[in-house]
Amino acid sequence: MFEGLGEKLGDVFSRLTRKGALREGDVDEALREVRVALLEADVALPVVKDFLASVREKAVGEAVIRSVTPGQMVIKIVNDALVELLGGVNLGLNLNAAPPAVIMMVGLQGSGKTTSAAKIARRLKERDKKRVMMASLDTQRPAAQEQLRILGEQTGVETLPVIAGQAATDIARRALASARVQGYDVLILDTAGRLAVDEEMMNEAANIHLLSNPVETLLVADAMTGQDAVNVARAFRDRVNVTGIVLTRVDGDARGGAALSMRAVAEVPVKLIGTGEKLEALEDFHPDRIASRILGMGDVVGLVEKAAEQVDREEAEKLARKMKKGEFDLDDMAEQLEKLSKMGGLAAMIDMLPGARGLQQKMKGVNLDDKMIARQIAIIRSMTKSERRNVKLLNGSRKRRIAQGAGMDVPDVNRLVKQFMEMSKMMKRAGKLGQSGLMRSMPGMMLGNMPPGGGRMPPGFGPR
Amino acid sequence: MSDEAPKGWLARLGAGLKKSSAAITGGLTRIFTHKKVDAATIDELEELLITADLGPATAAKLADAIRARRFEGEADANIVAEALAGEITKILAPLARPLDFDGAVKPHVVLVVGVNGSGKTTTIGKLAAELKSRGKSVMVAAGDTFRAAAIEQLHVWAERAGAAFFSGESKDAAAIAFDALAAARAANVDVLLVDTAGRLHNKADLMAELEKIERVLKKADAAAPHATLLVLDATTGQNAHAQAQTFRDITHVTGLVVTKLDGSAKGGVVVALADRLGLPIHAIGVGEGIGDLRPFSAEDFARSLVGLPAR
Ligand SMILES: Nc1nc2c(ncn2[C@@H]2O[C@H](COP(=O)(O)OP(=O)(O)OP(=O)(O)O)[C@@H](O)[C@H]2O)c(=O)[nH]1
Ligand SMILES: Nc1nc2c(ncn2[C@@H]2O[C@H](COP(=O)(O)OP(=O)(O)OP(=O)(O)O)[C@@H](O)[C@H]2O)c(=O)[nH]1
Ligand SMILES: [Mg+2]
Ligand SMILES: [Mg+2]
Numbered sequence: 001m002f003e004g005l006g007e008k009l010g011d012v013f014s015r016l017t018r019k020g021a022l023r024e025g026d027v028d029e030a031l032r033e034v035r036v037a038l039l040e041a042d043v044a045l046p047v048v049k050d051f052l053a054s055v056r057e058k059a060v061g062e063a064v065i066r067s068v069t070p071g072q073m074v075i076k077i078v079n080d081a082l083v084e085l086l087g088g089v090n091l092g093l094n095l096n097a098a099p100p101a102v103i104m105m106v107g108l109q110g111s112g113k114t115t116s117a118a119k120i121a122r123r124l125k126e127r128d129k130k131r132v133m134m135a136s137l138d139t140q141r142p143a144a145q146e147q148l149r150i151l152g153e154q155t156g157v158e159t160l161p162v163i164a165g166q167a168a169t170d171i172a173r174r175a176l177a178s179a180r181v182q183g184y185d186v187l188i189l190d191t192a193g194r195l196a197v198d199e200e201m202m203n204e205a206a207n208i209h210l211l212s213n214p215v216e217t218l219l220v221a222d223a224m225t226g227q228d229a230v231n232v233a234r235a236f237r238d239r240v241n242v243t244g245i246v247l248t249r250v251d252g253d254a255r256g257g258a259a260l261s262m263r264a265v266a267e268v269p270v271k272l273i274g275t276g277e278k279l280e281a282l283e284d285f286h287p288d289r290i291a292s293r294i295l296g297m298g299d300v301v302g303l304v305e306k307a308a309e310q311v312d313r314e315e316a317e318k319l320a321r322k323m324k325k326g327e328f329d330l331d332d333m334a335e336q337l338e339k340l341s342k343m344g345g346l347a348a349m350i351d352m353l354p355g356a357r358g359l360q361q362k363m364k365g366v367n368l369d370d371k372m373i374a375r376q377i378a379i380i381r382s383m384t385k386s387e388r389r390n391v392k393l394l395n396g397s398r399k400r401r402i403a404q405g406a407g408m409d410v411p412d413v414n415r416l417v418k419q420f421m422e423m424s425k426m427m428k429r430a431g432k433l434g435q436s437g438l439m440r441s442m443p444g445m446m447l448g449n450m451p452p453g454g455g456r457m458p459p460g461f462g463p464r
Numbered sequence: 465m466s467d468e469a470p471k472g473w474l475a476r477l478g479a480g481l482k483k484s485s486a487a488i489t490g491g492l493t494r495i496f497t498h499k500k501v502d503a504a505t506i507d508e509l510e511e512l513l514i515t516a517d518l519g520p521a522t523a524a525k526l527a528d529a530i531r532a533r534r535f536e537g538e539a540d541a542n543i544v545a546e547a548l549a550g551e552i553t554k555i556l557a558p559l560a561r562p563l564d565f566d567g568a569v570k571p572h573v574v575l576v577v578g579v580n581g582s583g584k585t586t587t588i589g590k591l592a593a594e595l596k597s598r599g600k601s602v603m604v605a606a607g608d609t610f611r612a613a614a615i616e617q618l619h620v621w622a623e624r625a626g627a628a629f630f631s632g633e634s635k636d637a638a639a640i641a642f643d644a645l646a647a648a649r650a651a652n653v654d655v656l657l658v659d660t661a662g663r664l665h666n667k668a669d670l671m672a673e674l675e676k677i678e679r680v681l682k683k684a685d686a687a688a689p690h691a692t693l694l695v696l697d698a699t700t701g702q703n704a705h706a707q708a709q710t711f712r713d714i715t716h717v718t719g720l721v722v723t724k725l726d727g728s729a730k731g732g733v734v735v736a737l738a739d740r741l742g743l744p745i746h747a748i749g750v751g752e753g754i755g756d757l758r759p760f761s762a763e764d765f766a767r768s769l770v771g772l773p774a775r
Pocket of ligand 3: 114
């Protein structure tokens with residue numbers, strides 16, 4: 001079924017010639033194939049449409065990395081957008097509530113609620129050392145309460161004793177009272193499977209939600225789910241305020257587009273995935289893995305990443321050679337600055353730096369924008385070739401000329417020169433450091449001494 | 465199956481349609497309020513097919529077939545939907561076959577297989593009740609030795625249906641199937657329905673276990689199992705292709721039952737499946753109740769896919 005896809009994309013790629021930046025035509029052609037790939041992967045149509053529109057906007061005009069084709073570049077951009085949409089940071093389960101913190105499991109029939117409830121209980125007990133109780137509110141399916149009781153026994157997790165004939169909402173009340181009295185940290189409520197279109201059962205779920213006030217309401221959904229995923233996500237979101245998704249049967253070979261559909265519609269993260277029938281088969285969600293599975297183009301993505309690394313490494317090596325010889329000059333600095341602005345500006349760059357979370361917030365405060373880079377480049381541009389090679393040539397009159405040429409003042413030129421000197425000093429020292437580490441520290445160094453308008457850098461942000 | 469069934473199923477389907485998601489019905493009213501048929505009408509129908517899980521390739525193929533019939537300019541957009549339903553009916557009609565029970569074979573052994581949670585055990589319960597109502601004697605065998613309370617669940621269904629119940633001490637599903645066949649012979653029942661544990665088709669060891677069940681049954685009766693039903697959840701998307709293909713290759717599936725068609729999922733993937741594998745579709749599940757099994761009607765199913773009311 002899916003075999004033809006890679007080939008088709010191969011065709012598109014080879015027809016597209018290599019160009020500096022992605023053009024509308026290239027992008028559209030590649031995205032037509034991506035659309036088919038996403039639909040084959042069961043991403044819901046409305047979600048596919050929105051997603052492609054936003055990717056298109058991102059992709060047009062984007063630079064194509066040397067040694068990859070425009071088509072491959074588009075796939076890489078699509079992949080990154082998928083990862084982003086699937087959600088970056090995994091926050092895990094939220095249990096911040098007065099005990100017992102209630103977790104309510106909801107979903108369609110047979111999606112894996114009862115099994116997932118037991119898996120989560122097991123993890124909270126064994127890993128997080130919580131005291132957990134489970135209760136089955138499933139009065140519909142034959143032997144459902146018995147199923148949860150057995151799973152409780154297997155995991156050593158307490159289950160609420162079954163009272164035959166009790167209604168779901170009454171069981172919920174009893175469970176709450178019992179968990180409170182017995183001092184449990186967490187109460188997991190397993191509920192009967194229900195269809196999104198079943199008014200009566202959806203009302204029941206809403207009532208249970210209202211009276212038990214869960215901190216987590218987990219929508220449990222099968223990774224094999226098709227287009228209906230959007231209807232399910234919407235209905236449960238509207239009625240029980242879903243806080244997270246548990247994607248089950250990820251151990252199958254479904255491409256798992258439902259994860260994207262539900263994430264987009266319910267606007268909540270996928271928190272956990274089920275990877276087997278056994279109770280230890282519960283894992284954290286990794287957006288990148290699911291993204292490459294949905295797209296089915298892991299190879300292309302890997303290839304582009306390698307190519308990008310290669311380009312980075314070559315430049316880093318070149319730079320390192322220059323540094324060792326003490327040849328780093330203002331031309332090199334301008335080149336680095338230009339690269340910085342091409343890479344999507346400072347904000348994007350900072351985002352990519354390890355350990356730089358929160359820095360962006362601070363940056364907003366000092367109004368450090370890409371205009372500043374442009375000003376620095378302008379100053380360097382108005383120097384002569386020999387001045388750029390040898391900064392020592394810069395005397396007062398040369399500085400005045402340069403400032404005038406760049407439409408700035410002499411103090412601006414002085415700041416740039418000072419920054420360059422600092423940088424070269426650090427460069428020499430960094431010669432001993434690893435090259436990749438050096439590349440990483442480049443943007444920080446360049447920002448170091450040149451706040452716009454001469455303002456002060458916030459603490460922890462200036463030169464060290 | 466039972467004679468009064470179709471009416472109930474139509475009524476239910478109608479109700480299901482009324483309740484079904486705003487997205488789909490919204491799309492529908494847009495199409496049907498078009499005065500004139502234009503290119504957009506067919507594009508919208510193609511999208512409707514995609515949202516019904518037919519898959520992009522099959523949806524495009526069907527839409528192209530309709531485009532070729534040049535409805536553009538026609539006064540009523542309904543004509544196009546009717547034509548599309550007609551095309552789909554043509555694909556499905558040869559496959560709409562009720563499950564055959566040869567009165568001469570006794571016991572007629574039916575193995576029920578499928579991925580986890582698709583509705584195997586429930587379908588066995590419904591099927592047992594259905595057969596009982598036709599005067600057959602039925603035994604059900606608890607071949608799922610893995611899932612917690614799977615045996616108890618089937619036991620409840622056996623009681624509801626008034627069917628004999630067989631379960632064994634062994635954890636080996638093949639051994640249980642073998643013993644169940646002997647018990648069914650001894651009890652002289654007409655039909656033996658064997659439940660199995662849910663398994664994902666990409667798990668070789670679990671699929672090998674199914675193969676073993678078949679092999680062991682054949683030792684007792686070379687013609688057994690006389691039917692192997694693959695239970696498919698209508699909520700499933702394009703992965704149904706891989707499921708059906710693998711289960712058929714390994715266990716000689718003879719027909720499908722499509723469950724959970726009472727929800728908003730349309731189960732459209734079976735259209736593409738029908739085209740590729742040509743497996744008969746015996747019945748559909750439209751609820752969790754004992755009476756919620758219906759014969760598969762190609763036309764009703766096709767009409768529901770394109771959003772037309774059942775006739
Ligand atoms: N392979 C696999 N099977 C799973 C996974 N999670 C659940 N299952 C199986 O799926 C089937 C249904 O699981 P249940 O937990 O009973 O599903 P449920 O949502 O509680 O079902 P209802 O209560 O009937 O709505 C069982 O056979 C489980 O063993 C998973 O991550 N992988
Ligand atoms: N709405 C609806 N629910 C159904 C239908 N068929 C089965 N179910 C429900 O789906 C869930 C799973 O059904 P089971 O019969 O336990 O599925 P199974 O394939 O035996 O599951 P495993 O043995 O765990 O693999 C139960 O909650 C059933 O009540 C149907 O046609 N419509
Ligand atoms: Mg359950
Ligand atoms: Mg079962």
